[in-house]
Amino acid sequence: MKKRLILSVLLTAFLCGSSAFSQTKVIAHRGYWDCEGSAQNSITALNKAHEVGVYGSEFDVLITADGIPVVNHNDSIQGFCIETSLYEEIKDLKLKNGEVLPTLEDYLIQGKQNKGTQLILEIKPHKRVVNEDRAVTAILALVQKYQLEDHVEYISFSMNICKELIRRAPAAQVAYLRGEVSPADLKVLGFTGLDYHYKVFEKNPTWIQEAKNAGLTVNVWTVDDPAVMQSMIEQNVDFITTDKPEQLKEIVKKN
Structure with missing residues (x-):
């Protein structure tokens, strides 16, 4: 009986410890672009993120005037405002590594082949709410296809986009980026996580634990400083988004 009791206590301690200190996962910011032959939000960056074995590869999506979601960080590319341009006008524009501007469909087709790497899809705010709604509709349709x-x-900085995602895809993982909403309020709104700049957590040091207590995932961006990486790992965040995925992986491994 005494041996059973000791084993039970040890097992409970192990399970609680492993739950409380689960390993922080790495997300490559705009893919793994800071290496030879790659570029931000390129298919190469997506593939290189997969090759180094990160949890996820983040990328940015906007919709064209004629309803084609494309992968690009800024709302314009080479003088063309994506939201007000036809796809035909921008489809041959080149990224810094020589690839053409990828569509979301291109990204999803490749991403489906990269087994084990999550696609962290940021829908960018658009100038008009109607275009944000169009973007959500088109993106969900492609993901379903x-x-x-x-x-x-x-993920998104737009509360409108996030609310539309929660309403239309209630089973989806949706995290908010802007940083001004408390974990408790995000939980009420139906979010599954928060994804805030690390300085937000420095200003609100209780929010990481509050989020975890509420059952929300915690992602932090964009962390390229090893000291901040270590600090966030020690605070047991679920994910860190970085431009230095291999360096972060090594630091996580040492913990």
Whole structure:
């Protein structure tokens, strides 16, 4: 009986410890672009993120005037405002590594082949709310077309976009980026996580634990300083988004 009791106590301690200190996962910011032959939000960056074995590869999506979601960080590219341009006008524009501007469909097709790497899809704010709604509709349709519902996680600075995602895809993982809303309020709104700049957590040091207590995932961006990486790992955040995924992986491994 005494041996059983000791084993039970040890098992409970192990399970609680492993739950409380689960390993922080690495997300490559705009893919793994800071290496030879790559570029931000390129298909190469997506593939290189997969090759180094990160949890996820983040990328940015906007919709054209004629309803084609494309992958680009800024709302314009080479003088063309994406939201007000036809796809035909921008489809041949080149990224810094020589690739053409990828569509979301291109990204999803490749991403489906990269087994084990989550697609962290950021829908960018648009100038008009109607275009944000169009973007959500088109993006969800493509994700459904390629049966990637469990492979795609959503983030956005736009509260409107996030609310539309929660309403239209209630089973989806949706995290908010802007940083002004408390974990408790995000939980009430139906979010599954928060994804804030590390300085937000420095100003609100209780928010990481509050989020975890509420059952929300915690992602922090964009962390390239090893000291900040270590600090966030020690605070047991779930994910760190970085431009230095290999360096972060090594630091995580040492913990």
